Amino acid sequence: MSAHAEAAHHEHHGPPAAHQSSRVDARVLGMFLFIASEAMLFGSFFTAYFFVRVVNPGAPTEWPPEPYHFPVFVAGVNTAILVTSSFTMHWALQSIKRGQRTAFLAGMILTFVMGFAFLLTQVVEYLNVGFNTGDGAFASVFFGLTGLHGAHVAVGLTLLGIVIVRGFRGHYSPEHHHGVELPGIYWHFVDVMWIVVYSAVYLI
Amino acid sequence: MTATHDQHGGHAAEGYPEHFEPPRGRAWTMAFGPGLVRGAWMALRVVGLGALLVVALRAWWGWSPYWDTHIVLVVGAMTAAPIGFLAGIGSFDYWLHYVSGRPTRPEDHSGHGARTWRDYFKVNTDHKVIGIQYLVTTFFFFTIGGLMAMLFRAELAQPGLQFVDSQTFNGLVSVHATLMIFLFIIPAFAGLANFAVPLMLGAPDMAFPRLNALSFWLLPIAGLMFLASFLVPGGAFASGWTAYAPLSEGQPMGQTFFNMGVQWAGASSIMTALNFLVTIITMRAPGMTFWRMPLLVWANFTTSLLVVIATPFIAGSQFFVMFDRIMHTDFFTPEGGGYVLGYQHIFWFYSHPAVYIMMLPGFGIVSEVISTMARKPIFGYRLMALSLIGILVLGFSVWAHHMFVAGMADWLRVPMMITTLLIAVPTGIKVFSWTATLWRGRIRLNTPMLFALGFVTMFVIGGLSGIYLGSVPIDIHASDTYFIVAHIHYVLFGGSVFTIFAGVYYWFPKMTGRMYDERLGKLHFWLTFVSFNATFFPMHYVGLRGMPRRVFDYAEAFGQLNFFISIASFVLGASFVIFVYNIVTSWTRGPVAESNPWRAHTLEWQVSSPPPIFNFDEIPQVVGGPYEYGVPGARHAVMSPAKEHVAEQEEVHA
Numbered sequence: 001m002s003a004h005a006e007a008a009h010h011e012h013h014g015p016p017a018a019h020q021s022s023r024v025d026a027r028v029l030g031m032f033l034f035i036a037s038e039a040m041l042f043g044s045f046f047t048a049y050f051f052v053r054v055v056n057p058g059a060p061t062e063w064p065p066e067p068y069h070f071p072v073f074v075a076g077v078n079t080a081i082l083v084t085s086s087f088t089m090h091w092a093l094q095s096i097k098r099g100q101r102t103a104f105l106a107g108m109i110l111t112f113v114m115g116f117a118f119l120l121t122q123v124v125e126y127l128n129v130g131f132n133t134g135d136g137a138f139a140s141v142f143f144g145l146t147g148l149h150g151a152h153v154a155v156g157l158t159l160l161g162i163v164i165v166r167g168f169r170g171h172y173s174p175e176h177h178h179g180v181e182l183p184g185i186y187w188h189f190v191d192v193m194w195i196v197v198y199s200a201v202y203l204i
Numbered sequence: 205m206t207a208t209h210d211q212h213g214g215h216a217a218e219g220y221p222e223h224f225e226p227p228r229g230r231a232w233t234m235a236f237g238p239g240l241v242r243g244a245w246m247a248l249r250v251v252g253l254g255a256l257l258v259v260a261l262r263a264w265w266g267w268s269p270y271w272d273t274h275i276v277l278v279v280g281a282m283t284a285a286p287i288g289f290l291a292g293i294g295s296f297d298y299w300l301h302y303v304s305g306r307p308t309r310p311e312d313h314s315g316h317g318a319r320t321w322r323d324y325f326k327v328n329t330d331h332k333v334i335g336i337q338y339l340v341t342t343f344f345f346f347t348i349g350g351l352m353a354m355l356f357r358a359e360l361a362q363p364g365l366q367f368v369d370s371q372t373f374n375g376l377v378s379v380h381a382t383l384m385i386f387l388f389i390i391p392a393f394a395g396l397a398n399f400a401v402p403l404m405l406g407a408p409d410m411a412f413p414r415l416n417a418l419s420f421w422l423l424p425i426a427g428l429m430f431l432a433s434f435l436v437p438g439g440a441f442a443s444g445w446t447a448y449a450p451l452s453e454g455q456p457m458g459q460t461f462f463n464m465g466v467q468w469a470g471a472s473s474i475m476t477a478l479n480f481l482v483t484i485i486t487m488r489a490p491g492m493t494f495w496r497m498p499l500l501v502w503a504n505f506t507t508s509l510l511v512v513i514a515t516p517f518i519a520g521s522q523f524f525v526m527f528d529r530i531m532h533t534d535f536f537t538p539e540g541g542g543y544v545l546g547y548q549h550i551f552w553f554y555s556h557p558a559v560y561i562m563m564l565p566g567f568g569i570v571s572e573v574i575s576t577m578a579r580k581p582i583f584g585y586r587l588m589a590l591s592l593i594g595i596l597v598l599g600f601s602v603w604a605h606h607m608f609v610a611g612m613a614d615w616l617r618v619p620m621m622i623t624t625l626l627i628a629v630p631t632g633i634k635v636f637s638w639t640a641t642l643w644r645g646r647i648r649l650n651t652p653m654l655f656a657l658g659f660v661t662m663f664v665i666g667g668l669s670g671i672y673l674g675s676v677p678i679d680i681h682a683s684d685t686y687f688i689v690a691h692i693h694y695v696l697f698g699g700s701v702f703t704i705f706a707g708v709y710y711w712f713p714k715m716t717g718r719m720y721d722e723r724l725g726k727l728h729f730w731l732t733f734v735s736f737n738a739t740f741f742p743m744h745y746v747g748l749r750g751m752p753r754r755v756f757d758y759a760e761a762f763g764q765l766n767f768f769i770s771i772a773s774f775v776l777g778a779s780f781v782i783f784v785y786n787i788v789t790s791w792t793r794g795p796v797a798e799s800n801p802w803r804a805h806t807l808e809w810q811v812s813s814p815p816p817i818f819n820f821d822e823i824p825q826v827v828g829g830p831y832e833y834g835v836p837g838a839r840h841a842v843m844s845p846a847k848e849h850v851a852e853q854e855e856v857h858a
Contacts (some may be wrong), residue, residue, distance in 0.1 A: 014313060015408035015818035021488035026411045029485060033478045037512045044520025044550055048535055051546035065541075077236060133531045137541035140533035144524070166306040 014169070031182050035189045038152070042193055045145050049200060052137040060192075063204075064138045068131050072202045079122045079198050082153075085114035086191040093184050099174045105167055108180075111187070112160045119153050122146065145197050158192045159183035212420030238294025240325055246292030247285040254280030274457055274530055277436075282464040285736070286425040294327045295418045316409075317817040323492060327421065329413035331402050332815060334420050336715060339708065340393025341420075342388050345427050347780070349383035352376045354777050357458045359756055361770035363763050373456065373756040375440030379430055380490070382462065385562065386469040387427045389700045393565035394476045396707045397504045399715060400482060403808035404498050406489025406826065406841065408818045411482040411552050415475055422472035426465045433461035444754060446555070449547035450538035453528050463526040470515045473561075477511035480504050489807070489841070491826035496840075498806045498830040499588055503568025506592040510557045510599065518554035521547060532719030548610055552603035560599045562696060564592055566703030567634055570656045573706050574638050574832045576804045577653040582831045583637045591630035598627050599779070608676050609683045617676050624674035633669060635660060651725030652802075655706035658733050662698025669744065684754075693740045705732075705783070714799030717814045720794060724786040730780035738772035805840040 022029075053059055064070055077189065094105025131139050163183050172180055228236075235241055255276045262270045290296060301309060315329045324337055356376045358365045402410055410416045433440040438456020441447065452459050452696065484505050488497070497505075524535040525547070534540025536547050575582040582588060604612060604620040636659050647653065669691040672678045682688065705728075712720050742765050747753075751762050758766065800809040807824060808815070824841040832838030 014311075016820055016823050018407050018409075018487045019490050019823050020486060021492065022486045024486065026482050026486045028411060030478055030482045033481055033512055037474050037478070040513055041516035041519060044553075046516045047517075047550055047553075048520070048546060049548070050525055051543040052535070052541065055546070056541065056543040058538070060541065080206055133309075133527070133533045134540075137534040137537075139542070140527065140535050140540075140542065141523075143533070144527070144535070162305075164645050165303075169305050171305075171307070 025178070027178055027182060028185070029077050031185050035052070035186070038189065039193075042145075042148065042196075045141075045148055046196075046200065049141045049145060050143050056137075064142070065136065068135070068138070070142070070202050071125055072126060072128065073122065075198060075202050078118050078125075079194065081114050081121075082118045082191050082194050085111045085118070086188050088114065089187050093180050094176065096172050096177045097174055100154070101167075101170075104172070104180075105164070107169055108160065108164050112157065112164060115153060115157050115160065115187075119150060119157065122150050122153075135167060142201055145201055149194055149197050152190045156187050159186060168182055238292070238327060240293060240298055242294075243289045243292030247289040249774050250284040250288030251280040254284035264666075268799065274460065277457070278460060278464065278526070278530060281427060281432075282461070286422075286468060289425065290418065292419055292609060293421060295414075295421055297327075297401075298414055316413075327417045329409070329417050330817070331398050331410045331413065331416060331821075332715070334416055334854065335395045335397075335399030337420050338391055338398055338423070339426070341423055342392040342395060343835070345383045346392075347784075348431070349380050349388060350777055350780060352380040355771040355772060356380070356756075357773040360758075361767050362689035363758055363760055363766075365756060368756075370756050371439055371442050371467075374442035374444075374754065375639055376455075377754060378442050378444050378447075379433070379440050380467070382430050382441075383427065384446060384696070385558070386466065387423065387430070389562045389696060389704070390469075390473060390558075391423055392704045393504075393507070393562070393700075394473070396569065396704070396711065397480065397500065398476070400711060401501055401504055402483060402487070403811070403815060403819055404501055404806050404830075405484065405487055406492055406807050406824045407487040408820065408823075410479050411487055412479050414481050419472045419479070422468050422475075426469035426472065429461050429465035429468065433458035433465075436461070446527065447522075448551075449525055449528070450544055453536065456591055460529060461525060463522040463529075466522045467519055470519050473511050474515050477508035481512065482507040484508075489823050491841070493587065493826075495589075496826055497589075497827055498568075499571035499582065499585070500565070500568035502589045503564045503566075503571075504659060506596045506849040507561050507564045510561050510596055510828075514554045514557040514561075514600070515552075517550055518558075521550040521554070524550070541707040545610060545612055546609070548607050549604070549612075552606045553600075556603040556606065557599045559695070560595055562700050564595065566659065566700050566707075567592065568708040569703045569710070570638065570659055572804075572806065573652045573710050574641050575833065576703075576802050577648045577650065577656070578642050579833045580641055580645040580831075581725065581829070581833060581835065583640035583643075584633070585829065587633055587832065588637055591633040593757035595627060598623055598630070602627060605674055605679070608679045621674060621676050625671060628667065628671055635664060635667075649722070650709075650722060651729055652706045652710035652814075654711035654726065654733075655702045655709065659699060659702040659706065662694055662702060662736070666694030666699055669694065682747060684752055685747035686743040686751045686753055688751050690740050690743035690747055693736075693743075697740070698736060702732075705729075710786070710802070712787070713801050714808055714813050714815070716791050716794075717797055717812075718790055719797040719801065720790040721786050724782055728779055728782040729788065731782065732739035732776065735772050735775035735779055739769055739776050742769055805832065806821050807841055810841065810843055 055062065088107045088110040092111060094106050095101075095103035095107055126143075129142075133139055133143050160183055163172075163180055166179060235245075258276050258279050259270050262268075262272070262275075289311055291300075298309070311328075315327060317330050318324055318328060318333045324333065324340070328334060328337070355367070356373055359365075359373055396412070398416070402408070432442075436457045439458055441452075441455060441458040441462040443452040443455055443459065447459070447462055452462075468771075480512065484497075484501060524533075527533040528535050528537060528542075534542040536542045536544050538544055547820070571582055571588060601623040602620060604616050605624045608620075649657075669687070673682060673688070673691060709720060709725055712718075746762050746765050748771075749762070750757050797813050799813045802809065807826075810824070811819060820843075822843075824843045826839055826841045829841050830840050832840065
């Protein structure tokens with residue numbers, strides 16, 4: 001039907017439905033491409049870490065150099081919290097897929113609380129770590145990687161907060177849960193990235 | 205014939221959805237409705253909020269002085285203000301509605317399509333409008349960047365200091381390069397592709413129209429940020445568009461505008477690229493397999509992959525420099541344990557792939573133009589697509605050829621030289637394929653074709669000097685001379701800019717529904733072609749004789765040639781005036797264009813000029829390759845039968 005015929009009938013004229021040429025959902029694909037880009041951003045920070053710690057002729061023999069030290073144990077507990085929150089996120093998503101609304105909301109709130117606890121612990125860690133951004137390249141790398149990750153946790157928490165608000169208003173159902181799935185994918189990415197950051201900065 | 209041109213003019217508004225009627229008066233809507241006015245005051249308001257936040261936090265931690273102009277500018281003017289502006293013009297309206305937990309609004313398409321010129325200054329979700337917004341914006345910044353080039357060419361016309369001081373000279377050179385790269389070549393390609401790619405795919409729009417609108421509006425922010433650097437104490441950023449550390453770390457405040465401007469331009473690029481990838485993967489018309497996609501779509505597919513993977517690295521590099529400058533970190537300061545050369549590695553890991561980001565879409569445009577105008581199928585279609593992928597993969601393995609003289613590890617040189625020379629193979633395949641496509645074709649030498657042919661010849665010259673520079677001994681001799689300037693302009697001006705001109709002329713009738721003036725177009729081409737060569741070819745010679753780049757002064761011996769180069773560059777600048785005149789007059793009162801003046805097969809030419817608001821009334825069925833010119837009975841696509849029927853009726857009436 002042409003635009004003319006349409007106008008003559010004064011019908012609502014929307015676009016023709018696009019042909020779906022891939023089995024992948026556009027939103028999920030978009031999220032994965034965004035995460036690929038994000039992984040490369042972390043990659044540039046890890047490259048800086050690699051230069052400072054490995055390539056640089058004046059690289060410190062001890063990590064972190066004397067007299068500083070990283071709170072490996074506290075950060076380890078924090079890691080456990082964040083990894084657990086990935087499981088509760090998954091539980092929440094599975095619950096809404098099965099239509100169990102209470103379990104979904106409980107899972108989302110648990111995830112949010114754990115993410116928030118992680119971020120709060122990191123702020124406290126920054127205040128008590130005993131060095132500042134200007135105290136050498138090791139500190140640059142430490143604040144760079146953990147700070148970049150912290151910013152991602154903050155974005156993730158915002159997304160989770162939106163899911164909770166909309167969840168309480170009953171906007172998700174077994175048929176419509178993309179709004180839960182996409183922040184979930186992002187949250188898992190943030191968690192996996194933290195394991196890499198924790199291993200690189202604190203452990204090895 | 206499958207379509208007519210009579211949708212143009214008075215009929216253009218038909219079929220458009222009703223605009224949402226605001227419940228308030230005109231003045232209220234003007235000030236508080238989404239638009240540039242609200243954008244301006246919201247930007248100003250959040251600058252204040254940002255400044256307040258900085259002062260409050262500094263006071264809380266007891267850092268004196270509480271007021272630090274540099275930090276306030278970074279947080280208030282370069283981070284908060286753009287977000288406030290974007291919110292003000294209405295980029296976030298739909299999302300904020302969603303976030304606040306209200307039920308999703310059904311899409312009313314009121315932000316779709318343009319009825320008057322005012323609609324181009326609003327957030328618009330129509331990929332055709334966004335494409336034109338991109339092109340007009342990028343040509344605006346192209347003009348400014350070009351005027352800067354005129355200014356420093358005037359300075360370089362004779363040895364010694366005449367018009368500007370040395371820091372301003374370096375600032376002009378740096379901002380010129382930055383605008384041309386981040387505000388012209390990369391987004392101009394994004395604009396052309398925004399217009400053409402969804403049409404070529406048989407899709408009603410891009411996959412994420414609101415994201416598409418947002419990625420356009422990030423661009424003027426980045427451009428104004430680069431320009432605003434002229435206004436702060438110390439002048440514009442002056443360490444080149446490469447902004448090498450540690451030079452960039454000791455620069456005045458203007459450098460921070462570069463650090464942050466790149467973030468906004470980069471975010472824009474990544475969003476668009478992501479949008480293209482999702483659109484190309486999920487929204488192809490039935491029958492449009494990957495091996496039936498036009499090469500422009502292939503080119504944007506590979507370019508978008510490059511953008512998504514590589515652009516975060518320049519973001520990282522500029523973050524590190526900015527942190528070193530304002531947070532006193534030591535990423536690139538050796539005295540604090542940083543690694544100076546790290547900057548160049550991280551920067552070039554983006555910026556070498558970036559030269560392919562600035563070239564591959566041009567390859568796509570030229571493939572469209574040459575095949576259509578030579579009336580022949582493109583030679584070696586699959587190899588053309590595969591060579592794009594070859595460039596994509598190899599492009600990530602050559603970055604350190606920019607660093608042969610930088611003092612990096614010696615063992616890295618030869619591997620980088622080999623991969624660099626290898627890139628000539630897929631690129632050579634493309635040049636030979638274009639030549640073979642032309643062979644015994646029925647060539648129409650109109651303006652797009654002239655620019656396409658000009659591109660092929662100029663790009664071969666730039667490619668050959670690239671092969672010289674890729675080999676270590678010659679690079680060591682020619683590094684930091686005008687030979688490099690000649691090379692980059694043969695590749696980026698004779699290459700990319702020629703393809704942008706080819707693309708603008710080629711799609712101009714489709715975009716505007718009007719025809720440009722062919723005589724003025726040809727005059728523009730020949731004047732550009734001759735003055736371009738007169739400007740940049742002598743630079744090879746003065747470069748090899750040892751004239752260094754990025755210096756306002758030079759030896760007396762180069763005086764005459766530089767005077768000649770400057771005069772030629774002014775002619776080159778003047779040739780652009782012809783283009784602007786041609787485009788503006790043709791757009792307003794040029795003759796009405798046919799729907800398919802080039803008799804092309806690709807889908808964008810099978811709809812009216814300009815295309816209907818939702819591109820297709822029904823999604824077409826693709827049945828063959830896109831370039832089967834001169835092949836009896838070959839068809840690329842079948843448009844909906846109902847539409848063909850109506851089109852025939854309209855022809856009878858006309």
